[in-house]
Amino acid sequence: MSFSLTNTMYPANHKTVFVLDHTPYFGISCENPIEFEFLKSRTPGFIPMNPISKSLWTSSVESAIEYCRIVWDLFPTGKLVRFIASDTVAHILNTWSPLQQNLTHIMNGMSLIGIPPPPVPLRSVGTPQDHTVLHGLRAAIEAISEPTDLQEKLKSSLDGQKILNKCRVICITSARDNDSMKRLEDIFLTVLNQQNKASATSDKSLSIDHCHLVIINTFPISIDSQVNNHPPKVLSPILTTEVHSIKAPHIPNKFSSIILDHYDLASTTVTGIPMKEEQNASSSANYDVEIFHVSSAHTAMLKGNASDSAAIRTIKDGLEYETTTLKWCTPRGVMGSELQNCTCMHRITPVDVNSRPSLCLINFLLNGRSVMLEMPRKAGGKITSHLLAAHGGEIFIHTLCTARSVLEDPPSISEGCGGRVTDYRIPDFGLLIKQNTLVPIKLKGNEDGGQPIQKMKTRLNRLTRYWPMTISSTLIFNLKNYFDPLPTLISKEKITDDETFQCKKVIYNLISLESKMEPLHPPNTGQRVKGQKREEQYKAMWNELETLIKNNLHSENHRGVYGCLLECHKFNFDEDKLGDKVELDDALNQLDNIGPGKNDQDVPRASVIRATTDSPMSPPPLASIAPPLSRAGLNRSGGIYHAQRTLLEIFASHEKGKSRPEFAGRQGDSLVWKLYPNLKTNDHGPREGMEVE
């Protein structure tokens, strides 16, 4: 749609192929002998050893592998790299399969290929073998027309809509001169076009929409190459090529700068890391460590203030890219105990992975500590701009919000709704939180019943069937000493017979206390609950207990407990109703409970009794009567105790509705019946309405 999207979507870096020249020429030495300082200080009589130098092959392999190390550290998935070595044939080291996208696989493959074959003697017998990098390039083009798992998946999901197949080929070879380099590019383009023609008729392969060919022309340190560099050049709408002519030992440096472009990365140098000296452990010196990460980790900081950012960006010595220098800030106290305002988060990898300062920083982070990075400000002072931290063995750079917050001067929660209530059951809710702490679940192959997170929501639903928010709105949760473990057990999905017995025991105990006329004391105080007479206290207690258990009829055993309660304590709900001053809220709550689906658990108390005492032919209580429309809105705000209905409950209520007796007018012989017989009575309550014979 917009230009930025076409730029960022379908990136070439999804598919990269390294083509490494494995012809005899690459067996020659770079002529860059490795110095062994520790051998120099030896006693006289020491016979100097022959200088050791890497071959062109070793140089190109280790550079390519380093490139992959960075890519796979930063992007564990989605950025794929393949390796092809080319001599008389193309040796394909790995496929696009994610299982083969790791350093171990590549290193093992390299050891099987071994060093380049020896040069063919000039006067060899038989047909000379054709050693060339072209075999590898051809194989590379075939490789990029193979879809990756991700492309395959998108192809099937987008049905018909085109996905762009862009890619990059990085070829390390050695050409004689500019002409032969030009020929190489031309042949590549020809093969690319041929491949696209073939792909057009094939179902399995993807046509290549664009390929970026990067040719590294390399040679030993003592040679001057006849091949010139050329910047990216559009050879065709589907091919852009560039050539870099570099001495073999310098390939890694070139790669560190081109990889930044290829993957949109940036470099950060963490400066001033205090480290104990190896020789002198008592003193410490400051070191720098350079890391790579996705460039957007810097966006806010660098674009926000031009003059500040200019001061911290420098070109790396001897390299072609910029690094941003941020200062190590020794962590104080326990970090990670609060959520930082992190606007951006990316994996990092050290540029020099085995150097001592890098290892020091890495181990510090992997051991669970985190480091803040500071950016100096021109105006004076400094600002904490980033956080380095390891999570699960991976190190991330978190970009912190350094900008002003739009949430400046927010009101405190105590100033808002519900803010003046002081008796929330916070410790009890804390307990609920602890009981519902999430952990990662390893799913077994044939797991049914949906995702764990959905199960979790069902669980929370069950545990909060009846959950008063404040101390003043509950009695039984304040009298834990009399009720434990009933509230905990009753909210379980299933309870054992033993647990059922424990619940019943609680009820029996309360019955006996009541009969002994003992007032209920909250734990740790000798005081009776203030302002309540014993009889009232017991009545409120029984009613609340009934609500609690009725809201938690999850199984047959739960129903057993409920049955026990009804048997033990005689509820006289009608009297309740008349005796109490009916407050508006209570009345609304009652109304809320009347309605389809609130059967079993949510039917108001009165009707439950009636349901058990009424004759079988009496109309079903309340369950099938829809709440008056005008009150529908009140349902939600009416109370916190009301269960959201599950699908099963809705279904059950409909089932129940069907068993409703026939309309009285159609039962008798006379087909005349007075409609709405109680229309003119004052009481419009549906419950009373149903009591008409």
Place this chain on the structure above:
Amino acid sequence: MPTVILLDVSLSMTSPVQLKDGTETTRKHLAEIGINAFLDHLSVQSKLEFISLMAFSSLYEERCPFTRDYAAIKAELKNIDDYDKTCIETALHGVNQMVLGEWGNNSACQIIMVTDGSTGVGPKSLKDSLASLNQRSSKSTFPVPFTFPGKLHIICITPSSDLNFTKSKPLYQRLIDLTGYDGSILVPENLQTETSVTNLFQKLAEDMYTTFKGVLKCGNLESKVILSPAPVPYTRVTDFECHTRSISDLIDVCGFVSVGDVGSPMAVGRHLVLPAPTLGPGRQEGAAKNDADAADEDVGDEGRTASFCVLLHGALRVENMAALVSLGENWFGFIYSWADSKKKSNLMLTILTPGSDAVPWLGDLNNLGSSESFSPDQVGSFPVKPSEKRSYSQNGVVWIRQAGLQSDIQKILRHARKLPEKTQQFYKELNRLRKAAISLGFLDLLNGLAYIFDQECMQLPGSAHPDCALQLQHAAEVLRKTQNRDIKYVVVPLQTNYTNS
């Protein structure tokens, strides 16, 4: 959310407008009246919004930094001179810079561009800018889409029949499309009355500052909430997909995670979760009509009615936990207690990037559950580790810099001098180096190392353990044998009389 008023002060804004009542005014003056109306609306409805004023022609100038002091903006409006031609691209660069500097790249902002339908001439005109979109280098990027979530509204103080405007409209639309958010192009119904202009601005203010109302729910406990600032749709661009999504109005608690385990994941938005008044619609209307005293009383009532938000906040703070909430299909966030510098504590919602893989160290968020619901062998713990180790924890071999190779060899020699105690370590390091050398085709190194071992042997002091020499000779011998150059081959210590004793 913060708003930038971007006022065109090019010469064309001074062109005269004949009003119905016969008086003559300018487009610029009408714009000024409109902006004043906009600010008046805010000062009643949304006092906490930050507004800034930027004037532009071929250059741009920040006239008022972001402020809640609307009077200051009004005063500044009166002091703006007229300049040359319109250049929208430059101005939008200025907007980018101003917003990034003030709010960073994560806060949603709105831009109201007040102009007159002419989009400039020649290079850097809007037409030219849009035509050259695809030929830009990384040094001269186009400012849109903005570097922050930015919505663009364009108000043209011009008759809607104006030919200039008809031509510019598609260009404006293109610009709005580029932002990725649904902005708008607005023209006064008729340019002959000031009211038509003020109405336009007021309407915009109403539309721009809508509040987000939703429900925060945890099982059967719930509370109506307002999110502040209101969340904006989020566009997620991955390598192969681009989706714009808005969060649902049901914020459903899925469970709880300790703040330490949550870490500090990337957030696409942070919003205060404020409990909403739960008054019935009838009462609310009544309250609005009543005088201030009655309104105060209502607030008092609200304060005393228990709210789940406050309960949740209190418990999360005490337990130092965060609640994982679902915000839509496969989209999650965290709710936790947050205190500003003044120790005013509040409930905060952090919106994660869409997708259940938003936090790598928590694993797939859909696969989180309670340990009580699953068998112990299925229950893992945080942090979730990736299946593969990263290179920095793998002890790999990198010899790109000579120091890397040197330190690997030195390590082997250090162990060699302490033979036989360090026999295991010596052979372990030797095999590591050998394997790497074979993989990289660096066979010279093996011969070189054999030579170094020979030398080492000759230099051994008299006090050295006899095993030292034997093991070094053995290692050198094995390294030289070409038939052993296979990574599967492992050099094992030589069994000596001394080792056994």
